[in-house]
Amino acid sequence: MSKSSVLTLTPVETVACCSPMNREPLTQDAAERIAPLLKALADPVRLRLLSLVASHQDSEACVCNLNDAFDLSQPTISHHLKVLHEAGLLERDKRGVWVYYRASTEALGALASLIGSTAP
């Protein structure tokens, strides 16, 4: 018996610095799904673009309006719109010569609630 007690491992190694966890953190998969959305938003120009589109009636604006609001070249704006579109934050709608972008309130709401839920 004495021998076996020597072999017994202390079951909970109380490392001083550790504190318990209250809930499950984000999985790696979830994080890798969400990060690209945030990356698409994490640019001042794209933030303003999205906000500009969302501020229009029906959350919809045509590119010509957007180009004029910035001191950037038209290809640059087009690039940023593409990034937002590919992230699922803007929907594209071509009507004749003009192209309209609409803010996906659904995607934005989901993102907001996710960030919020990280906090409380």
Next chain:
Amino acid sequence: MSKSSVLTLTPVETVACCSPMNREPLTQDAAERIAPLLKALADPVRLRLLSLVASHQDSEACVCNLNDAFDLSQPTISHHLKVLHEAGLLERDKRGVWVYYRASTEALGALASLIGSTAP
């Protein structure tokens, strides 16, 4: 009267592609203040780090816990923690040899409500 009516300008120049705006979009200043916060969040590792910290009791965790949760070198984790700290999303607290990071629920809440308010 007929003359004056001829001189009357059409008050709203209806450009075909334009639609009216319902509210003020983000200013450039606001966008440039918010974008760095999102940039700090826009990385899978940092998202998981923040979530991991926030999931601990008192929204606080020590670095040794965080290092172990990733397949990354210790300097890399330290770097990511620094980015989150400088963005104001994590607060630093050194206690003896160990360093604890605490999630700033305030900053996270503000960010979430801002993204959410872009949508509705």
Next chain:
DNA sequence: CCCAGACATCGATGACTGTCAATATTGACG
């Protein structure tokens, strides 16, 4: 059928970023 205008794509370039190995700093403890 061709032109003009709206928007997208391409290629280049300078700036920034994630990662690591090596090294420094800091605090506890013998």
Next chain:
DNA sequence: CGTCAATATTGACAGTCATCGATGTCTGGG
């Protein structure tokens, strides 16, 4: 003191990104 363990800093490198000018692709009108 001297050593060890925890964390930060540094320097380097490869990859990504924002921006632009030039060019391509549509579409409607004459």
